[in-house]
Amino acid sequence: MFSYRHAFHAGNHADVLKHTVLLAVVKHLKLKDTALHVFDTHAGAGLYRLDGDYAKTSAEAADGFIKLVNASMPFAPVLQDYVDMVASFNSGGQWSVYPGSPFIVQGQLQDRDKLKLFELHPTDSKTLSANIAQLDADRQVTVLREDGFEALKKFLPPPSRRALVLCDPSYEIKHDYARVPTMIADALKRFATGTYVVWYPIIPRPEAHDLPKKLKTLAIKNSRSWLNATLTVKSSKLVQGADGEVVRPGLPASGMFIVNPPHTLKAALKEALPQMVATLKQDSHAAFTLDAG
Numbered sequence: 001m002f003s004y005r006h007a008f009h010a011g012n013h014a015d016v017l018k019h020t021v022l023l024a025v026v027k028h029l030k031l032k033d034t035a036l037h038v039f040d041t042h043a044g045a046g047l048y049r050l051d052g053d054y055a056k057t058s059a060e061a062a063d064g065f066i067k068l069v070n071a072s073m074p075f076a077p078v079l080q081d082y083v084d085m086v087a088s089f090n091s092g093g094q095w096s097v098y099p100g101s102p103f104i105v106q107g108q109l110q111d112r113d114k115l116k117l118f119e120l121h122p123t124d125s126k127t128l129s130a131n132i133a134q135l136d137a138d139r140q141v142t143v144l145r146e147d148g149f150e151a152l153k154k155f156l157p158p159p160s161r162r163a164l165v166l167c168d169p170s171y172e173i174k175h176d177y178a179r180v181p182t183m184i185a186d187a188l189k190r191f192a193t194g195t196y197v198v199w200y201p202i203i204p205r206p207e208a209h210d211l212p213k214k215l216k217t218l219a220i221k222n223s224r225s226w227l228n229a230t231l232t233v234k235s236s237k238l239v240q241g242a243d244g245e246v247v248r249p250g251l252p253a254s255g256m257f258i259v260n261p262p263h264t265l266k267a268a269l270k271e272a273l274p275q276m277v278a279t280l281k282q283d284s285h286a287a288f289t290l291d292a293g
C-alpha cells in the first residue's frame with residue numbers, strides 16, 4: 001500500500017507552482033460556452049489543515065505558501081488569483097486550511113461542468129468523499145476509488161468535447177514515471193484537443209529527468225502545442241544532516257508540463273515565475289524555466 005500522504009506536503013513550493021498553474025488553466029477554460037469535464041487522476045484528500053499534525057510535522061507550507069503570502073510585494077495576476085483562492089478557504093487572518101486540486105477546480109466550475117476525482121488510498125479516498133459531500137454537489141462531482149491512470153480511458157472523449165485532465169501522481173512507485181506518458185499517449189489518441197496538465201518532480205533520477213522529454217516528444221508527435229514550467233528552490237546536492245549523516249535535501253524542484261495549454265498561459269507565467277523564485281528561494285540555485293512550442 002502507498003505511504004505517500006499529501007497532507008505532509010500541502011502548500012509546499014511544488015503546490016505553489018502546481019496550483020497557480022492549475023487555477024490559471026481552469027479559469028481560462030471555463031470561459032467558453034460549452035460544458036467542461038475535469039478529471040483529477042490523483043486527487044488526494046481534497047482539503048488539508050495547515051495547523052494539523054501532518055502539516056506541523058513537516059512544516060512544508062512554511063517554506064511554500066506561507067512564505068509567499070508573507071512577502072510584501074504586488075503579485076502578478078495569476079499569483080494573486082492563487083493567493084486569493086487560498087484566502088477564500090480561510091478567515092480571521094489565520095492560514096489554517098489549504099485546498100487541494102479537487103477544491104481548487106470545483107470552486108471554478110459552473111453548473112453545467114463536471115469533475116471526476118480518482119483517489120486510490122483508502123484513507124484519503126474516504127476523507128476526499130467526506131470533504132466533497134459537504135459541498136452538496138453530487139451531480140457535479142464524483143469521487144472514484146480507482147486507478148486514475150487506467151480509469152481515465154473510460155471517459156475520453158467527453159460528451160461536450162471539452163476536457164481538462166490533471167495528472168499529479170506521488171511517484172512513490174517508480175513505474176509511475178512510465179505510466180504518465182503511456183496515459184497521455186492513450187488520452188491524445190482518444191481525445192487530441194483536451195488540455196493535459198502533468199506535475200513532475202525534478203530530482204536526480206533518470207526516470208524523472210526523462211519524463212518532461214517524453215511528454216514533449218508526445219506533444220510534438222501529435223502536433224499539439226505544449227508548455228513546460230519549472231521551479232527550483234534549492235540545490236539537489238546531498239547535504240549533511242544535524243547528526244552528521246549525509247541526507248537528501250528534500251524536494252528541490254518540480255515542473256508542470258501542459259499539452260494544449262491556454263494561449264494566455266505563457267505570458268501569465270512569465271510574470272509569476274520570477275516572483276515565485278524571489279519569494280521561495282532557499283539558496284543560490286533557485287531558478288525557473290519556461291519553454292513552449
Ligand code: SAM
Pocket residue numbers: 002004005006018040041042043044045046099100101102118119120121124146147148149168169170
Ligand atoms: N492532486 C492533489 C492536489 O494537488 O491536491 C495531490 C495528489 S498527491 C500528489 C497524489 C495522490 O495520488 C495520493 O493521494 C495517492 O494516494 C494517490 N494515488 C497514487 N496512485 C494512484 C493511482 N494509481 N490512482 C489514483 N490515485 C493514486
